[in-house]
Amino acid sequence: MTHRLSRRTERLTSSLIRDILQITQRPGVISFAGGLPAEELMPELDFGACAADSRQYGPSEGEPALRELIARGLSGLGLRCQVEQVLVTTGSQQGIDLVGKLFIDEGTPVLLESPTYLAALQCFRVYGAEFHGLPLQAEGIDPDALKTAIVRHRPAFVYLIPSFQNPSGCCYTDGARRAVAAVLDETGTPLVEDDPYRDLVYTSCDRTPVCAYLERAPWIYLGSFSKITAPGLRVGYLASSPALFPWLVRLKQSSDLHTGRTGQAWLTRFLASSDFGKHMAHMNGVYADRRDTMQAALDRHFNGLAEWSAPAGGLFFWLRLVENIDTLAALKVALNHDVAFMPGELFFPVAEQRYPALRLNFSHATPDKIERGIALLSKVLGECAATAID
């Protein structure tokens, strides 16, 4: 018996990562692999009065009060954003999926940072995107390289994570943000700005959304509550320039009608309360300590093995390895030692731009586990380096 599936399914990548992440949930494994917030820091979900009005079907665009709060927040960041341009999504991942649905046919060219967010690559690939990578530098992508790539590839959109980028931790300079916006405006190229880490900041730095600097290019801004509250709620959002918005709402409706209402109601109350500010200050304090703990451990154990810089915010260290180590093979060895990381090669949109690297999450493990895990990992990688074939 044969039955045929869509061509889309041929582009679904293997379940390797799913398998890895499942192994990391084994008790005793120190995992730097996922992008998990620390559960012990998450706010209590006290639904109380939220539940009663959340039972019936709701609007596809999201709950009006939550959209209002989001629009106010984005306006405060400099975006020209009315409440009518805000769409609540079932997590930020759904925002990425809607971007794929909106823009991508088989062979549609897309420009992205190299490296970039693994799950965005997977999602866009399923829709048939043809990737072109923009190498990331310390200050962001190079605006001239962006312009050259736009002229050459005529992408349907450019996907960027300018603040505490995943996986690199890079935070674009204000100059780079303005220069990138100018190129997008000049060429009329749509920008998809993914910004889930903006509020996880430990060392103050410029992070005006690139969308806020756009004058005429279409834009979609993706935001998340997962990293700052509780990802289990699955509530994120997007805002877009007005012309794109009606398409996104209809695609959203076709995807799941609307996002769960209880989580939206709880978030509306929590974000407007004084608890939210206290929660953020506490969480960022703890995460800053964990970042510093990992930085100190890396200094002790990874000198000579890798190059990195401490991220000013977000959830990740990005280690560029000195030796040409096969990081997927190294991960298998590491798992035998009960420590996990994300192999860097998965984050590159095109093979030619790859270099050996690791992504290490510092938000989830406690400081003593960070110390032990980094020591373990350096041993594993030291051994892999000794047997590496260049």
Place this chain on the structure above:
Amino acid sequence: MTHRLSRRTERLTSSLIRDILQITQRPGVISFAGGLPAEELMPELDFGACAADSRQYGPSEGEPALRELIARGLSGLGLRCQVEQVLVTTGSQQGIDLVGKLFIDEGTPVLLESPTYLAALQCFRVYGAEFHGLPLQAEGIDPDALKTAIVRHRPAFVYLIPSFQNPSGCCYTDGARRAVAAVLDETGTPLVEDDPYRDLVYTSCDRTPVCAYLERAPWIYLGSFSKITAPGLRVGYLASSPALFPWLVRLKQSSDLHTGRTGQAWLTRFLASSDFGKHMAHMNGVYADRRDTMQAALDRHFNGLAEWSAPAGGLFFWLRLVENIDTLAALKVALNHDVAFMPGELFFPVAEQRYPALRLNFSHATPDKIERGIALLSKVLGECAATAID
């Protein structure tokens, strides 16, 4: 400035229905248009202890305890279904979207009942499906016509709603179910069985899932909690034959990582409690009364205007109009009289099979509104019929 969107967006139908449904929310409008459950009958959402364990990211497949309950329920209906074959979805609409993602490329042939669920048509159309309709009769679709259509069109799958079909209310006879299953098995054609109304039953009737009669054809069974608990939670599910399941999980993960955990936790507790049975008995009692109220009102006001039969379950009456009335135009007139219905023509997969019809929901309006609304509607349609051009 031009920017190009995917070809998918060209197939997004107009927002007419969205606009209509928004008008029906105007105070004072008696709406038979949507498929809304009655809010006053929904169970209290008492999250209590559910919230604490629902904060972190969860599994893409869904919460193990809920999957277990679902698998047990489906096994009880005769499906060969292990817990490993159950995927929790963000409402049943997401199940439909995943089916589209899994099977449909541009031009992929799909067989469906004629008429069938509007939102499934819209969703499959966006992915590029080419529709072929199987006319519905009182006992279901004709198995011989199904076989002829399969041989002729070689569809990627057949989409059916055998129990209390939307919009027609039809419940396939057991003979039709077995005969349809035999044709699907013989031809190895995948079945997508959408079954959100199965537990809304007012007059007992056979409703073994067609999937339960399949011996070798691949299958996906779509289930919903929206109609029996609270749609605002956005929790539905699917189960599938083993070979299709890994694809569906990966597409789900790419769509929104996983479904919100709080709703899943609440449902797990509620479905396992004795409250659930009491709730269903009460709700079905009220809905049966409303069905009977609408039937009596139709008998008084629609004789000579339309033909129909009282549905044994589900949420809808389907009225086949005697005169060739333009139901979209009639809806505009009806809205001026503060009464709303769904125009039948939207539910047909192909234009040639269309006939003038209305879909009337009976679960949402109270009995006195049903009586008043049906009387109003008959006047509107009587006037439209008088001016109808045949």
